Structures are given as structure tokens and as C-alpha cells.
Amino acid sequence: MIPMLFLILELLLSCLAAPLGTYVSEAKNPSFPLTRTNVPHPFGITDKAMKGFEISCGGSNGTSPILRLGSSSYEIEDISLLQGNLSIYAGAIFYRCNQNFSIGSGFINLEGTPYIIANTESSKNMLTIVGCNDAVIISGLSSNYSTSACVSFCDSIDDVINGSCSGWGCCQSSIPKGLKRFMLWLQSPHGLTSMVSNAANIARCGQAFIVKQNKFTFSSEVLQNVAEDNQVSQNLYLMTLDWAIGNTTCKEAKRNMTSYACKKNSHCCNSNNGVGYHCNCRQGYHGNPYTGCEALLFTNGNPKIPVFTLARY
Ligand SMILES: *[C@@H]1O[C@H](CO)[C@@H](O)[C@H](O)[C@H]1NC(C)=O
Ligand SMILES: *[C@@H]1O[C@H](CO)[C@@H](O)[C@H](O)[C@H]1NC(C)=O
Ligand SMILES: *[C@@H]1O[C@H](CO)[C@@H](O)[C@H](O)[C@H]1NC(C)=O
Ligand SMILES: *[C@@H]1O[C@H](CO)[C@@H](O)[C@H](O)[C@H]1NC(C)=O
Ligand SMILES: *[C@@H]1O[C@H](CO)[C@@H](O)[C@H](O)[C@H]1NC(C)=O
Ligand SMILES: *[C@@H]1O[C@H](CO)[C@@H](O)[C@H](O)[C@H]1NC(C)=O
Ligand SMILES: *[C@@H]1O[C@H](CO)[C@@H](O)[C@H](O)[C@H]1NC(C)=O
Secondary structure, eight states: OHHHHHHHHHHHHHTTTOOOTTOOOOSSTTSOSOOGGGOOTTOBSTTTSOTTOBOEEESTTSOEEEEEETTEEEEEEEEETTTTEEEEEEOOSEEEETTEEEEOTTSOOOTTSSEEEOOSTTTOEEEEEESSSEEEEEEESSSSOOEEEEEEBOSOGGGOOTTOOBSBSEEEEEOOTTOSSEEEEEEOOHHHHTTSTTTTTSOSEEEEEEEEGGGOOOOHHHHHHHHHOTTGGGOOEEEEEEEOBSSSOHHHHTTOTTTOOOOTTEEEEEOSSSSOEEEEEOTTEEEETTTEEEEOBOTTSSBOOOOOOGGGO
């Protein structure tokens, strides 16, 4: 009875991706910043990586890890094996000056890849507009109809509230669930702009993008720069993608041990965002579950499996 109980507890706890007690499985800790040489498996250079997790090198000095998706390249800021996500820098989805529209690298298509735009509350990805008189609707194409919308007006630049994307010069709303590929509609909210006196005059240009909420700070200066700068597309924003192995559940994946990705001393967690699974080290083990986890060593030099105190839960 007791080993069974232990196993169930372990699965429940470690699939929540919350590091508890001595449970260590984070990729990032000793090797930051991420470079091509410390990219953790299943990521890696071609031939070393699992399919879909190929990373190449680039960036300003050629050593940053780059994720290529279609014709766009994205610098990777961090990869988490524990959470099954990674953060990348992407450009605007679109930018507009007067009636001229351009598409940027933020117009991302993740169909056929192991990635999905993270929409959990804690990932804090936000659909963001900076500009005046822009109404935007974003809608997923691949899963069930799911949408999110945002609208931004302007009156006087003095009305802008620094740090607040609440509809004056800036708007933020959450990302719909299951976004791999999306449509985006932009229109001027005509009927309402006449209610604000100076509506058209501040921001000649506008842009929409996805960014982690705490990685973007809006201010009147940001709005004015968008207004004056045709180069808005060069701005890069940090966003989180969730990733998963394959397109089956853990149960199905275990039927083929050749392709099953969770190695020694690890276990499988079903992805909670879309399809597939990821692997975590078992309690008392650490390292990379995609290559095999090692026992944690304690000061006496002996491997020790931590024991749960049931009272905690
Ligand atoms: C590459 O650039 C980053 C930041 O621009 C810097 O931290 C890092 O030391 C550079 N690496 C090399 C090998 O020059
Ligand atoms: C639109 O862009 C083109 C080429 O970049 C430029 O020549 C034109 O003046 C722009 N039109 C407006 C209305 O900004
Ligand atoms: C992974 O997700 C967690 C929780 O949603 C978030 O706090 C963390 O910043 C994300 N990590 C990366 C590398 O994006
Ligand atoms: C779409 O919604 C239907 C009904 O709610 C559900 O049965 C189906 O699994 C959903 N499909 C996806 C891809 O989420
Ligand atoms: C808002 O921030 C900008 C730039 O950081 C600054 O110039 C401006 O004075 C600030 N406005 C207010 C009302 O604090
Ligand atoms: C799952 O992945 C396999 C191998 O990549 C592919 O052949 C299959 O069509 C995929 N199934 C679905 C439902 O996407
Ligand atoms: C198991 O996976 C391997 C590697 O992907 C593949 O070559 C093999 O055909 C699979 N076996 C079955 C029974 O599907």
C-alpha cells in the first residue's frame, strides 16, 4: 500500500511543476545565460535534437540560441524543462502607419511544431496594442473558435497613464487558449472615436504584439515613439511558448519505448496546454529527464530519497 501511495503522490505533486523540497530539475540554474553549448536536450543543434526542437546560433555575436519557425528567427531567452516552456523575443504582429500595414515576426505560425502560445495566467502573455483608435480581434484558427479583443483610444497625451494599458494609447488583454495559428483583424472603432476630441492626432502609427505583462512598460514616451517612428517593427518583445513532446498522452506514448522520451528515473506528465507530454525527474532525482536523471547526493555522500510527510497535504 505504501509504495503505491508514494507513487501517486509523487505523480500528482511533480506534474504540477512546482519545485518541492529537494526536487530539482531546472535547466537554467547553473548555465545562464543560455548559449548554444548549454541548450538542454530535447533541444539542441540539428542531429542532436529531438525533431522540432532544433536550435541554431545567431544573434549579435553569433552565440545566442535561435529558434527558427518558417522564415522567422527568434532569439531564445530561456528554456525551462520543468515547466515545459521557453521564452523568445518576437517582433510586432503588425504595425501600421496611417493606412499602411506591415506584418512583423510576431505573426507567428506554430502549426506542425511542438509549440503553442502560452495562455496560462502565470505565463502572463498579453495581446497588446500601442496606438490610437485601433480595435483588434485575435482569433485562433486551429482549435475551437477562441478570441480575444482590445481597443485603444487617445485624446490628449496628458491623458496617458504611465504604466497602465487600460485603453488610452495602450490596451492589453489575455491570450485565447490553444493558439498555434491565428487571424487578426484591425479596424478603427469609428462610431466611438468622435467622442474623444483629439483622437487622430497623437499616434500616426500603431502596433500590436504579444508580450509578457511584466516585460513591457507603457508610457507616454512609448506612445510618442510609435507615433513618430516608422521603425516600430524593430522592437522585440519577450513572450512564452509552451512545448510538449509528440501528440499523444503519456499512456499512449509508453506503448513505444523506442520513441518514448522520458528516460531513466523520470516520469511522464500530460501537457495541460494542448496535446503531448513532458518529462520530469522523479522525487529525489535531478538532471535532465530527457537524457536520464541522477540521484540527489546528500552531505553523507549517500543517495537519499526524500520522504513525504502526509500532514503537509
Ligand atoms: C555575446 O553577447 C552577449 C550579449 O550581447 C554577451 O553577454 C556575451 O558575453 C557575448 N559572447 C561572446 C562570446 O562574445
Ligand atoms: C506607405 O508606404 C509607402 C512605402 O513604404 C510610402 O511610399 C507611402 O508614403 C506610405 N503611405 C502612407 C499613407 O503613409
Ligand atoms: C514558464 O512558465 C512559468 C509559469 O507559467 C513562468 O513563470 C516562467 O517564466 C515560464 N518560463 C519561461 C522560460 O518562459
Ligand atoms: C471543440 O469543442 C467541442 C465541444 O465543446 C469538443 O468536443 C471538442 O473536443 C473541441 N475541440 C478541440 C480541438 O478543442
Ligand atoms: C510618463 O513617462 C514619461 C517617460 O518616462 C515621462 O516623460 C512623463 O513625464 C511621465 N508622465 C507622467 C504623468 O508621469
Ligand atoms: C501525430 O504525430 C505523428 C508523427 O509525427 C503524425 O504522423 C500524426 O499524423 C500526428 N497525429 C495527429 C492527430 O496530429
Ligand atoms: C516506435 O518508435 C520508433 C522510433 O520513432 C519507430 O521507428 C517504430 O516504428 C515505432 N514502433 C511502433 C510499433 O510504432
